[in-house]
Amino acid sequence: MKKKEVLVLEDLLGSNKKIAAGIRRELTSKGILTINLLSSPGAGKTSLLEVISENLSPEFKMAVIEGDIETERDAERIRAKGIPAWQIVTGGACHLEAKMVGKLFPEIPPDLDFLFIENVGNLVCPAGYDLGERLRCVLLSTPEGDDKPKKYPKAFATSHCMIISKADLAPHLPFDAERAKREALEINPGLEVFVLSSLDGTGVEAFTAHLKKALHELRRNNA
Amino acid sequence: MKKKEVLVLEDLLGSNKKIAAGIRRELTSKGILTINLLSSPGAGKTSLLEVISENLSPEFKMAVIEGDIETERDAERIRAKGIPAWQIVTGGACHLEAKMVGKLFPEIPPDLDFLFIENVGNLVCPAGYDLGERLRCVLLSTPEGDDKPKKYPKAFATSHCMIISKADLAPHLPFDAERAKREALEINPGLEVFVLSSLDGTGVEAFTAHLKKALHELRRNNA
Numbered sequence: 151m152k153k154k155e156v157l158v159l160e161d162l163l164g165s166n167k168k169i170a171a172g173i174r175r176e177l178t179s180k181g182i183l184t185i186n187l188l189s190s191p192g193a194g195k196t197s198l199l200e201v202i203s204e205n206l207s208p209e210f211k212m213a214v215i216e217g218d219i220e221t222e223r224d225a226e227r228i229r230a231k232g233i234p235a236w237q238i239v240t241g242g243a244c245h246l247e248a249k250m251v252g253k254l255f256p257e258i259p260p261d262l263d264f265l266f267i268e269n270v271g272n273l274v275c276p277a278g279y280d281l282g283e284r285l286r287c288v289l290l291s292t293p294e295g296d297d298k299p300k301k302y303p304k305a306f307a308t309s310h311c312m313i314i315s316k317a318d319l320a321p322h323l324p325f326d327a328e329r330a331k332r333e334a335l336e337i338n339p340g341l342e343v344f345v346l347s348s349l350d351g352t353g354v355e356a357f358t359a360h361l362k363k364a365l366h367e368l369r370r371n372n373a
Numbered sequence: 374m375k376k377k378e379v380l381v382l383e384d385l386l387g388s389n390k391k392i393a394a395g396i397r398r399e400l401t402s403k404g405i406l407t408i409n410l411l412s413s414p415g416a417g418k419t420s421l422l423e424v425i426s427e428n429l430s431p432e433f434k435m436a437v438i439e440g441d442i443e444t445e446r447d448a449e450r451i452r453a454k455g456i457p458a459w460q461i462v463t464g465g466a467c468h469l470e471a472k473m474v475g476k477l478f479p480e481i482p483p484d485l486d487f488l489f490i491e492n493v494g495n496l497v498c499p500a501g502y503d504l505g506e507r508l509r510c511v512l513l514s515t516p517e518g519d520d521k522p523k524k525y526p527k528a529f530a531t532s533h534c535m536i537i538s539k540a541d542l543a544p545h546l547p548f549d550a551e552r553a554k555r556e557a558l559e560i561n562p563g564l565e566v567f568v569l570s571s572l573d574g575t576g577v578e579a580f581t582a583h584l585k586k587a588l589h590e591l592r593r594n595n596a
Contacts, residue, residue, distance in 0.1 A: 190413045191496050191525060192517025219497065221524050242527065244467065244497040271525070273414050274442065274467040274495050293516035293539065294415025301444050302414060302494070304465065316516065322545055 166279055169248035173282025176255070177265065181372055183365040184265045186283035188305050191271030193291040194315040196224045197348040199266055203231045205358045210365075212264040215254060217246040219270060234259070245269065245276040252282075263365055277304040285364060287311040292320045296330040299337055306334045311342045313357065318347040389502055392471035396505025399478070400488065404595055406588040407488045409506035411528050414494030416514040417538040419447045420571040422489055426454045428581045433588075435487040438477060440469040442493060457482070468492065468499040475505075486588055500527040508587060510534040515543045519553040522560055529557045534565045536580065541570040 177184050187195045199214055206212055213234040216224040225237035236257065238250050246269050258265065267283060269276040288309040290298055293316060299306045306312060312334050314327055331343050342360060346353030400407050410418045422437055429435055436457040439447040448460035459480065461473050469492050481488065490506060492499040511532040513521055516539060522529045529535060535557050537550055554566050565583060569576030 190415065190494070190517075191521055192413065192514075218524055220526055223520060223524065244495075270497070271413070272467075272495060272497050274493065275498065291415075291516060293514060293542065294413075297446060298414055301441055301446065303443055319516065319542065319545060322542060 163278070166248050169252055170280035170282040173248055173251055173255075174284065177282065178284065178368060179372065180260055180262075181365075181369050182258075182262045182265050183285065183361065183368055184267065184281075184283045185285045185287060185361070186267045186269060186276075186281050187287055187289065188269050188273070188276050188309065189271060189289035189291070189315075190273045190294055193271070193289040193294065194348055195268045195271070195289055196227055198289070198313070198315065198346075198354075199228060199233075199268065200231055201348045201351065201354050202266075202358055202361075203228070203233050205354055206264065206361075207232075210263040210362075211259070211261060212266060213258065213262055215246075215251060215265070215267045217250070217268060217270045219243070224268060240270060243270070244272050244274075245279050246281055247279050248281050264361065273298070273302045273305050277308050284368060285310045285361075287313055289313045289315045290330060290334075291316040292323050292325040292327075295324075296326045297333070299330060299333040303337050306337045306341065309338065309341060311344060311357075311360070314343070314345045316347060316349070317345050317352055318349050386501070389471050392475055393503035393505040396471055396475055396478075397507065400505065401507065401591060402595065403483055403485075404592050405481075405485045405488050406508065406584065406591055407490065407504075407506045408508045408510060408584070409490045409492060409499075409504050410510055410512065411492050411496070411499050411532065412494060412512035412514070412538075413496045413517055416494070416512040416517065417571055418491045418494070418512055419450055421512070421536070421538065421569070421577075422451060422456075422491065423454055424571045424574065424577050425489075425581055425584075426451070426456050428577055429487065429584075430455075433486040433585075434482070434484060435489065436481065436485055438469075438474060438488070438490045440473070440491060440493045442466070447491060463493060466493070467495050467497075468502050469504055470502050471504050487584065496521070496525045496528050500531050507591060508533045508584075510536055512536045512538045513553060513557075514539040515546050515548040515550075518547075519549045520556070522553060522556040526560050529560045529564065532561065532564060534567060534580075534583070537566070537568045539570060539572070540568050540575055541572050
């Protein structure tokens, strides 16, 4: 990269970081746990949110910010579950930025428990942008292959959880969950790993239990 | 985007276009058909190249340029098939650019029939960068879902072929090939659509026949 390009990129990332820090402070003080979901297109982020919504309801209140390049489809799927959802259409941009989330702030109900942000389907670019989340979770779906963590390391290096999704398809695939897990943990030994299927429900309970625990810790620290 | 950012981006894309045009001229004059493969991570680009190599050999000579953020894994898989392969490791960058391909020029054998470029696994960013290819093919794997063309339109709008890959998994999935095809054709009515499985070989013959025909046309135009 030429010098001018580097400067522009640093400026963008610097201002994104500042906005993200403000969002995190604000949502944390309200006792809301914010989760940024990252993955390739079609790894099952929206399907996971659909089953989570059934698991958390009615005890917990959740809402979803959907990021897509085009269409309002994902927000419509979430709203069909009775969950508030806002669609950010990036119109070409390959990732969400903190300022896009910030613009929705006035609309976010203050009595939420969980705010999920479903990023644009892209295993590369979203990893570089803090959105003010408390937890970042990367999904790796079994059909994508067990060799992906080392090929797309940043998403795994910057996440708190890794979710191996579409576990129901594993019997039909050359997918070694142990290899995927081992590679991801070599990149980031602190990753919490979940293996789940939104289709048959396997592992969903363990993941939501983790989210509830994280919410509890956030509020205990606030108290 | 601020004005400075727009200017920098235009400058980058402008110089990429010029380099790409030069690459296309050079490879076309040598009678080499260049194919740029685009898709999400794990949609089966490398597996497709493996089966294509078996189908084209020994009648045709092919070589592969592999683009990945990290690791030399894909080039190693191709070389294991006896096919020359060069790995471009982008070290974080989310797409290949024409200048990266241009740097490999001195190493490309002049007697090739097909030069495949496997782009970084990303359904968004690579669509914006001409690499000097003659054909651009986008893969959509069945597990990604039939709703992806409208959500990631640029890759479909700028391609000549769409390959619905992992057709063998379709019986286990809520995937409607007709819907995916219809949506893609609404974006780009000129798309040639292929449904194939690299695992069981379905549809591979039809795709390679298309490539051979395109090679024949290129050389007829050269004559």
